[in-house]
Amino acid sequence: MIRFDKVTKTYPGQKRPALQGLDLEIEKGEFVFLVGASGSGKSTFLRLVLRETRPSTGRVYVAGKEINKLSSWKVPKLRRQVGTVFQDFRLLPNKTVTENVAFALQVIGKSRHEIDKLVPETLEMVDLQGKGHRMPDELSGGEQQRVAIARAFVNRPMILIADEPTGNLDPATSVGIMKLLDRINRTDTTVVMATHDSTIVDQMRKRVIELDDGHIVRDEARGIYGYQS
């Protein structure tokens, strides 16, 4: 589903590569934690999958396509297949919960009929039925993150990328978010999550890839967080 072939990324004006010689493969339906100290390259990895940035050398494949060869008009189609969730939720503040989730479908041209079916279904999945009319600032942090997950998943992408999705949440709320990501993963959606949350990684025992200074230093099938941050 995702393959990196000798990928090195050096940002303009930087001497040290943010990622160096990365070789890895993530299969359909896997759940992968990306761990590593601040600056080790986790976000750069995720940005490469989204083609928000390009490798300096090497190739990135997503769903069988070398994404750096995609012409720019095909990039939106790629991004439709990759849902994203961030630490700071990134909801549209002037739209209701329902409108936030519906908007993700409107921009890709789904019909009103499909939107009317998919949005309530997805809000129910994230346990927000009955809260569709609320504004984001009328929700707790955990609820806002559920809206963000609903928005990322409403289009049923093949891959869900989460960049520190529990970074702003307390431990109990974080567990709820992880249960939800686990449920999404069980629908055969590939989940790749960058995190500094050692408790969660240790509890879930999923594949763990550790980056250190742009290199993969560990790749374990049922790993633990495993380093002191």
Ligand SMILES: Nc1ncnc2c1ncn2[C@@H]1O[C@H](COP(=O)(O)OP(=O)(O)OP(=O)(O)O)[C@@H](O)[C@H]1O
């Ligand atoms: N746009 C950019 N321009 C120049 N250098 C960058 C840019 N983005 C990241 N870097 C550098 O690349 C390296 C990797 O950064 P990256 O953001 O991928 O790390 P990270 O593991 O996600 O860190 P964090 O856990 O703090 O989010 C760092 O040295 C960082 O300073």
